[in-house]
Amino acid sequence: MEVVIVPDAKAGGELVAEAMVRLLRRKPDALLGVATGSTPLPVYEALAARVRSGAVDVSEARIAQLDEYVGLPVDHPESYRSVLRREVLDPLGLGADAFLGPDGSDEDVVGACASYEKALAAAGGVDFQLLGIGTDGHIGFNEPCSSLSSRTRIKTLTEQTRADNARFFDGDVEQVPHHVITQGVGTILEARHVVLLATGASKAEAVAASVEGPLAAVCPASALQLHPHATVVVDEAAASKLAYAGYFRYSFAHKPDWQGI
Numbered sequence: 001m002e003v004v005i006v007p008d009a010k011a012g013g014e015l016v017a018e019a020m021v022r023l024l025r026r027k028p029d030a031l032l033g034v035a036t037g038s039t040p041l042p043v044y045e046a047l048a049a050r051v052r053s054g055a056v057d058v059s060e061a062r063i064a065q066l067d068e069y070v071g072l073p074v075d076h077p078e079s080y081r082s083v084l085r086r087e088v089l090d091p092l093g094l095g096a097d098a099f100l101g102p103d104g105s106d107e108d109v110v111g112a113c114a115s116y117e118k119a120l121a122a123a124g125g126v127d128f129q130l131l132g133i134g135t136d137g138h139i140g141f142n143e144p145c146s147s148l149s150s151r152t153r154i155k156t157l158t159e160q161t162r163a164d165n166a167r168f169f170d171g172d173v174e175q176v177p178h179h180v181i182t183q184g185v186g187t188i189l190e191a192r193h194v195v196l197l198a199t200g201a202s203k204a205e206a207v208a209a210s211v212e213g214p215l216a217a218v219c220p221a222s223a224l225q226l227h228p229h230a231t232v233v234v235d236e237a238a239a240s241k242l243a244y245a246g247y248f249r250y251s252f253a254h255k256p257d258w259q260g261i
């Protein structure tokens with residue numbers, strides 16, 4: 001696992017967007033797995049800026065969703081499908097045909113999970129999966145004690161996650177669905193490159209547990225320790241509880257330019 005400490009969220013966004021650009025130049029129809037939440041926004045802004053400037057062509061790129069609320073109509077403004085349309089697809093000039101995601105309003109939610117697994121496999125698998133992290137170490141919506149080999153399935157959110165996400169629902173926790181569809185930890189680990197981005201002091205403990213703690217289902221992001229190509233990009237605040245921060249800085253400072261993340 002590589003850990004890169006950047007000065008701030010904007011620098012993290014630039015670094016991750018640049019890695020996506022390098023991939024898209026190599027593989028124009030790459031399948032990019034994207035996350036919701038506030039953390040990835042600087043990445044999407046930096047990527048869209050590169051598209052506008054002509055630095056990269058994303059017209060063949062494909063976008064895959066990580067997780068979704070159960071029970072929200074697909075056109076609800078806070079369904080993750082709507083969020084990703086606003087924050088990723090529209091700014092990149094991509095249409096619905098470039099998008100893969102589960103339908104959280106499907107009456108057969110269990111079937112929707114299985115169909116999504118099949119769709120990801122049929123699309124050739126995720127090339128680059130961007131992740132945020134919950135304050136409890138969740139990735140996607142794989143809450144603590146999720147199986148580290150889980151597949152896309154329905155999960156129940158913790159009260160903590162519902163409270164964290166209430167800000168997207170007028171601050172009203174009652175409006176936050178209890179259930180979600182999420183790619184499993186095992187599904188996420190199949191992406192060819194997994195990049196976890198974390199910014200802010202509220203993520204420092206979860207980052208330290210994920211990177212330096214034991215591999216444990218109680219911290220689902222620790223599963224990245226098993227991935228052959230996992231990169232954790234953190235700002236100074238999110239890095240503040242890392243015992244090996246000095247080593248991570250030294251290691252990145254000595255990395256050859258051509259290697260990227």
Ligand SMILES: N[C@@H]1[C@@H](O)[C@H](O)[C@@H](COP(=O)(O)O)O[C@@H]1O
Pocket residue numbers: 035036037038039040066067131132133134139140141161165
């Ligand atoms: N399902 C999403 C996660 O994918 C995201 O990583 C997390 C953190 O969000 P934020 O980046 O806003 O802290 O929020 C939600 O729970």
